[in-house]
Amino acid sequence: MWKNIEKSRINELNYEKIIGLFCEERMVEEAVEALQEMEGYGLRPSLEIYNSIIHAYAKNGKFNDASFFLNEMKEIGLEPETDTYDGLIEAYGKYKRYDDIGACLKTMELDGCSPDHFTYNLLIREFSRGGLLQKMEQVYRVMISKKMNLQPSSLVAMLEAYANFGILDKMEKVYRKVVNSSSLKEDTVRKLANVYIKNYMFSRLDDLGIDLSSRTGRNDLVWCLRLLSHACLLSRKGMDSVIQEMDEAKALWNVTIVNIILLAYLKMKDFTHLRSLLSQLPSRQVRPDLTTVGILFDAIEIGFDGAKTLETWRKMVLYRAVELNTDPLVLTAFGKGHFLRDCEEAYTSLEPKARDKKTRTYHQLIDLVIKHKAKES
Missing domain, CATH: 1.25.40.10 (Tetratricopeptide repeat domain)
Incomplete structure (x- = not known):
C-alpha cells in the first residue's frame, strides 16, 4: 500500500x-x-x-x-x-x-x-569477556605499537578481566587509567573490592569508596566500602570517622551498615558497644536480618549475655520470615559465622521436599539448627 x-x-x-x-x-x-x-x-x-x-x-x-x-x-x-x-x-x-x-x-x-581502531577495541572487549587474557594483551600491545587510542569501555573490560582472575597488579595498573576517564558500574566496583578483600588489602576499600563517591555521590555502596575497610582492620577510630561522616551527611543506616559494625565489635569482643548498637536498631529503623541474628548467636556462644536482646527479638523479630539483606561483600570480608554455617548444614540435611518450603521464620530456622546439632552430638 x-x-x-x-x-x-x-x-x-x-x-x-x-x-x-x-x-x-x-x-x-x-x-x-x-x-x-x-x-x-x-x-x-x-x-x-x-x-x-x-x-x-x-x-x-x-x-x-x-x-x-x-x-x-x-x-x-x-x-x-x-x-x-x-x-x-x-x-x-x-x-x-x-x-x-x-x-x-x-x-x-x-x-x-x-x-582499524574500532576493530582492535572490539577484539579487546570480546577477548576480555571470554577470559582470553593472552589474546587480549596481544591486541593491546598491537594498539600501543600503532599508537591507537583505547576506548574507555575497552579499558573497563580489561579491568574486569583482571579482577575476575584476581590478578591484582595488572588490575591496579588498569584501574589507575580507568579511574580518571570512565565511571564504573557497581558490579565492576564489587569485583575490584572482592580482589582487595581476598588479598587482605582492606585499606584499598576506603580508597575505592572515595573514588566512587566523587563520581556517584555518597551512596550505600560507598558507605559500605569505606566502613568495611576500617572494620576489617578493626580500627575503631576509622569506623567512628566514617560513622560521623554519615551522620553529618544525614545518611540513613541500613542492615549492611549495622552488621559491619556489629561484626567488628564481635571480632574485638567489645560486648559493651555490641549491646549498645543492638539496642539502637529500633530507633535507627533498621530491621535485623539473618546475618544480624547470626551475630547475636555467635556472640552468645563466646560469652555475651544476649538474653535481654533475644527476649525482645522473640516478640518483634523472630516471628518474621527469614531475610538476608546484608551486602555480600560483608560476608566475603568477615566470612560466615558459626550460626550461618550451622544453618547451611541443617538445611542441607533436610529431605528434598522439606527444602522446597519457600518461607521459614527465624523461630523455625533456630529450631531446625538446634535439632540438627542435637542429632550430630
Missing part, C-alpha cells in the same frame, strides 16, 4: 531504511524478502543493506546464512568494509566462537580490509 501510493518511494534509500528496521527487530527473513523484491525492481543493494542482513543473521547465531550473504555481496562487486567484519566479530564473541574470530581476521586481511 505504501509503495502504491507513490511509485517514487521505490528507491535504494527507502529499501535500505526498511531492511535496516527489519534487521533491528531481528525479522531477518522479512529483510531478505525485501532485498529480493528490490532486486526485482532492478535496484542495486548497497553495502549498508548487506551489512544489516549479515549482522542480523550473525546476532541470531546463523553464521552459515551470514557467510552466504557475505559471499553474495562480494560476487556482485561490493567490497566488505571493517564494519562488515566488526559485526561478525562481535557476534562470534557473543556465542564464544573465538576460533572464528581469528579466522575472520585472516579473511579481513585477505580481502585487503585492515582492522
